Amino acid sequence: MLQKFMDYLCKIDHGIVGICFLTVVGMYNRCCDLHYPNSVTFDEVHYGSVTTLYSSQRFHIDKQPPLFRLLLFNLFPNYFSTVSMWENIGKDFPDQFSPQAIRLLPAILGTLLIPTAFGVVLKLGFTVDAALLAAILVTFDNALVIQSRFMVADSLQLILVLLSIFFAVIKSWFCFVLSSIFIGLAMSVHLSSLALWIVIIMLALSKAWEICTDRKVSLAHGFGKGCLYIVSSILVPIFVLLMCTTVHLKSVNLSGPHDILMSSTFQASLDGGLKSDGSIVKYGSVIRLRATGDIPPYGSCYLNSIAQIYPLTHEDGRGSSGQQVVGCSYKASSWNVLHPTNFDSQNMEVRDGDFILLIHSNTNGTLNTHDVAAPVSKYKQEVSCVNLNEMHSPKMQTWKVHVVNTNGNKAWKNLHSKVLFEHVNTGFYLVVTGNTLPEWGLGSLEVATEGLDETGDCATEWNAETIPSSKKTSSYKIIHETFNNVVEYLGMTWFLSLQSGPDHRFASEPYEWPFGQSSIAYWYNSTTNAQLHFTGNIASWCGGILISSLLIINCILFALYQRRNHAIANDRLHLWQKSVYALMILGSAYVFHMAYYIIVVPSPKFAYQYLPSVVCLHMLQACALEVFYCYCERLALIVIFIYVASVIWCYWILRSITFGFATKCQEELEHLQLWQSWDLPLT
C-alpha cells in the first residue's frame, strides 16, 4: 500500500512540486490582505443583509437557494447579529469585526480550485504537464482571484462544481454518487449549477449505455447497473437540494419579511405567521382573498379596494362610478362574506355552489362587476365596489363560489381551498389580469372578470385567509407538511430567479462574456483613488476560446480522416478519444452554462456569472494544448511558453484593479482599459 503510494509520488514528482508551488502562489494572491478594503463591497451587501435574518430566525427567501448563507451564518454567527453592519456598499466594518476572517472562507475555497482543476485534467487522462497548465491558468485569472477575495458565493459554487466533475470522471459507482452529492450541493448554492447537472445526467446515460452494451456482463446485470447510474444521477442531487432547503426552513421558523410571497398554508406553518378562526369559511367570516400561484411581478396578490373611483372614461364615453378594486402584494384589506338575501345566516358554512356577497370591510363597498371595459384589458369586465342601495340591489352583486379542489367535501376550507368566484348576473369569473395599472394605480395589479376559456380554465384561483374576530381567543393553526413547504420554497426561489430586475449600469449580455468585454466596478476610494474592478484575464479568456475551437476543429478533422479508413497509430487514436471525452464533459458544461444564462435568466446579467464556464474553459484549453504538443512538439512548446507568459503578464498588468492599489492619476487607470467597452476608471 505504502509502496504503491510512493510509486505514485515518484511518478508525478514534478507535478507534486509544481502544484504545491502554484497552490502557495494561489493562496498568496487570494488570501493576503483580505482586510482591505475594510468596507462592505458590492454583493457582500446582499449576502450580508440577507444572512442577518437567520439571527432572528425570521423567514426569508432569496433568488438563490440558501446553502452559502446557511454556511456563513453557522460559521460566523456574531457577524450577522445586526443589519446596520451590512447596510450599504462602502460602509466601513466596525473595529471588533475584521472582514479578514469572514473573507477567508471564500478565499480558501478559491485556492482549493487550483489543485482540483489539476486533478480533473489528470483524471481526464491527460499528463501532469497539461494539469499544471490548467492550474496556472486558474491561479492567474484576475476574475477568479477577485471573486475569491470577497464574501460572495461564487467560489463555493465553483469548487463544488469542479469536485462534481472530478468525481464524475472516476470510474466507480461510489465516486459517481459523490459527484451527484456535490452537484446537489452546488445547486443549493446557485441555481445555475442546473446546467452542470444536465451534463452529469448525460454522463450517467452514456455510462449506462456502455454497461448495457458491454458483452462481458450479462444484460440483466448491465441493465440494473445502468439504471442505478441514471437513478442516482437524478435523485441524489434532488435529495441534497431538498435537505438543504429543509435545514434552512427549520432554522427560520418565525414569521418574517417575505411571508407574503408564500401561500396561505405556508404562512400558517410559521410561528407568529397567519392565524385564523377556524377551518371553514362561514357566512359572517372576515377573510382576506389571495390569488394562488406566483403572480408577476411581485409574486403575491391580495384583493384590495381603494376608496377612489376609477379615474378614466373609455372611448365609448362609459366609465365607472364604483370604487377601484385592485390587486396588491401586501395584506391590505379584508372582506366580509355575507349571504345575499338572508343577512341573519351567521355561522352557516359556505359550500361549493353557494351564493355570497363580498363586502369590503374598510369602506363597506360590495364587490361588483358590470359590462364596462376593465381599465387596461379592454376585453375584460371592470370590477368595482358599490354601496348597497336601491339602485344596486344585492342580487346584482351576488357571486357564486366554485371550490376547485373539493376532495369529496364541498366545504370552502380556510387556507386550503382554491376557489373561483362567478358573477351570477354576467357569468364572468374574477381574475387577476397580469397587467399593472397606470400611474394612478400606484403599481397595483388590475383585477377584472372574464369568461372561462374553451377547456373551462380560469386564470386565477383564490384562497381565503380568515381573520380571527376579537372575541375569540383560541386560534387555529395548520402545520403544512414539511415536504410541501420545501417544494413550495424552491418553486418560489425559481420564480424569483426568473423575474427581471431594474437595469444596472454594470449589467452585460452573455455575448460579451467570452472575450471578457464587460467589467464591473466593485469598490472605489475617492481619497487614494484606489479602485476595484472585476475583469477577466483577457489573455487566457480569449486564448481559451481560440484554443478550444482549434481542438474542436482538430477532433472533427480526425474523425473525417478515420472515416476514410486510414491507418491510425494507436496513441493518436487514444489521444483523440481522450480529447473527445474532455470536450464532451468540459465543452458541454461550458455550453450548457452559457445557454442557461442566455435562455433562462432574465436581465440584468453580470459578467461574474460566466465564471463556472471560465473554469471549464481553462481546463479544456490545457487539454487542447497537450494535444497540440503531441502533434508538433517544439513549435507547440514555444507557443505554450509564450502563451503562459502573456497570461501571467496580463494578470500582472491588471493586478492594480484586482487588488485595489492606490493610483496616482486617472491616466494610469485609463491605460488599463484593454477593451473599449470596459467601464473604468470610475470618477
Place this chain on the structure above:
Amino acid sequence: MQSSLLFVCITFIGVTSRLFRINEPRYVCWDETHFGKMAGFYINRTMFACVHPPLGKLIIATIGLAGGYDGHFSFTQPGDTYYTENGTLLTPYIAMRVGCAIFGTLMISAVYCIIHTLTKSVGAAVLSSMLLICDVAMVTLSRYILLDPIMLFFMFASVLGVVKASALQTRCSKQDKSFTSYWWGWLVFTGICLGCTLSVKLVGAFTVMFVGAWAIADLWKLLGDTEMVSLQLLGKHFAARVLCLIFLPIAIYVGVFYFHFHILHQSSDDDIFYSSKFQSTLHGNLLHKKSMPMHITFKSSLTMRNTLIEGMFLHSHPHYYPNMLEQYSQQVTGYKIRDGNNWWNIEPVIQQAKKLMDNVPLHDGDLISLHHMVTNKSLSVVIDKNEKWHAAPISYWNSMVASISRQNSSGNDYKNWKIELKALQNRSSGICAVDCVFKLVNVAARCCLFASLKKLPGWGKDQYEISCYHGRRYEQGCWWHAEEVLPSSNAATTAIKPPSFLTNLFESHKVMFHLNSKLKKKYGDRVSKPWHWAVNYKPQLFSKKEDKLYLTGTPVVWWINATAIPTYILFYLCVAITRKRKYHLKRDQNLKIKSKSILQNNCICCNEIILNACFVGGWCLLGWCLHYLPFFAMSRVLFFHHYFPAHVFACMLSGTLLDCFCKTLTEWWHSYLKLSPLTIHQSLMVTIIGVLFHNFYLHSHFCYGST
C-alpha cells in the same frame, strides 16, 4: 403502379376533405385578419412591418389578385363578414382559402412520397398520409387564409427533395444516378423549397437544420465508402450540396425580399418602424423626394432622430421635471411622432464667432449649442449649485438633460455639445443631413446625449427618456442624425440618397426581430404552453364563439402519435442493444418471441423491416425534436399552430411504426391462423383506416361546423 394509384387516391381524398364547405364561415376568421390584410397591402403596394418574411403573403396576394381581390376589403378584425347585408360578395375570400387548402393537400402528397421513398412500403406511406388527412386540426389549419399550409408544403417538399436525391445514389456503380439530371433536379428542387420555406416563416430554419443533418449524414456515408467514392468525387458531392442547399436558398430568400421592396412603395402608419432613409423611398412620406440643404451649418434649424429601431426625435415641451429644486428645467424627451416641438436651432459657441457666416458647414469636433425653437431654451445637462449632475429619472446612473433658459448663466459650459461623427464616415466634408450619424458629447460633463427605450411615467406624457450617458458600453443609444433641415437661402440642396438594397434588407430584419421580441407572454394571457401541444390539451377557437370551430386534433390520431414517440424510443433502444451486443440477427423458424429465450440463446428475430423502420423512425424523431423542442426555450407568445410541423413528423413516425407493427403481426398470425399474409395485412390496414375515418367523422364538426 399500385403506389401511383394510391397516391392519386390520397391526393383526391385530401383535396375533398379540405375543400368541403370551404366558404363557411362567411366572415374573417382568426389570423385571416392579418394575412388577408397584408395581401391587400401588397395589392395596394403599401409598405408595412410584420414579423414574417414576405413570400407567404406574396403568394396569398397573388392568389387573391387572380381571384379578383382589389385590396379594398380591409380584413379589419376577426368576425367581419365577407358579404354585404343583401348578400353580395365583398372580396373573393374563397379563392384565397382554396389556394391555401391546395397547398395543405399537396403537403400530404409530399409526405406520402417521402415515406414511400424511405420505407419502400406503400402501407407506411398510406398510413402516414391517412393520419394527416383524418386529423381535424390539420383540416382546420389548411382551410383558412394562413401562412401555415404554405409553409408546411414547402417544408415537406424540401424534405422530399433531399430524400429523393439520396435515394438515387446507390453503392452499385451501374445503378448509381448521382449527377444525372434527375439527381440535380431533386437537389435544386430541395434548395428552392428550402429558400421558400424560410421566406414564408422563419421557423423554416429548423427545416434547414433537418435537411442539413440529412445532407451531412449522406456525405458521411459517402466518406466511409473508400472503395467506391474517390476523394475527388466526394469533393464534387460536397460542392453540389453547398451550392444547392446553402447558396440557392440564400439567393431565393434575398430574391424574395428584393421583390418585396420592389412591389411596396407607398407610405403607411408603419413607417415609424423604419429609418429616415428608408422612409424617404416611400411615396406619400414627408421625406419622399424632399430636397435638403447639402450640409448642416452654424445657423441651421433641424430635427434630430435617434438611430435605434423606432428611433425617436429629440423633443422638448413646456413642462418641467417634477420634484426638482432647479425650477426651470424643462423636460427633454424622445417622441416618435413628427411634431413642432422637435425643432432645434443650432448656434455656435461664442468663441467661434468668426465662423458666424451662414453657409459654413459643421464639421466633426465642432462645438455647438442647441436651442429649442418653440420655447427658446437651450439643451443642457442639469447641475446643482455644487456643479454635481442630477440623476436621470429612470436610468439613474445617467445624468439628467433638460432645456434651460438662456438667461440662466450658471453652468454655461454644460450647454455646449461637441459633434463627433461615427467612424467610417468621411470626416473632411461637413456634416450632412440624414446620412451623417453623430454623437453629441457634453464637454463639461463628459457624457453623450442618450436615448433609451424606457417610457417616462405619467408626467412625461408617455414619451421616452433622454439622458446623458457617462460610460462607453451602450453606445447604441448615442447615435443621432439630422432628419429635416430648414433650407437656408442660397445654400446648395440635395436629395436624400436612397439606401442600397442590402441596407434595406438588413433594416427590415432588424424590424422583424424587434417586433418579434415585443410579443411577450404574461400572466393571465390565454396562450398555450408547448407541453399542451403534443397531448392536444387545449383546443383553440378559430371562429366566432357561436359557430364552435376549433383547432383541435382527432383524438385517435393524437393518441397514436403520443404513444408512438415513447414506443419508438424503447424500440430503438432494444434494437440498438441487441445489435451492439451482437446477438444473432437471424430469423427464428417459428417466430416465437419470448424474452427469456432471446436472452439465453442470444438470438432475436430482427429483420429488414424492423431495421428499416428503426432508421426511418429515427429521422422522423429528429425532425419532430428539431421542430418542437426549441419552443420550450422561447419567451415569446406561443400558439397551438406552432406545433404542426412537428406534428407532421410525428404522423410520419406513427405511420412507419404502425406499418412495421402490422407486418410483424401478419407474420405471426400467418403461422397461427393459416390465412394468406395478404388477407391479414389488408384487413389490418382497413381496420386501422376505418377507425381513423370513423373518429374523423365523429369530430368533423370542429372543422366543418355543425349543419
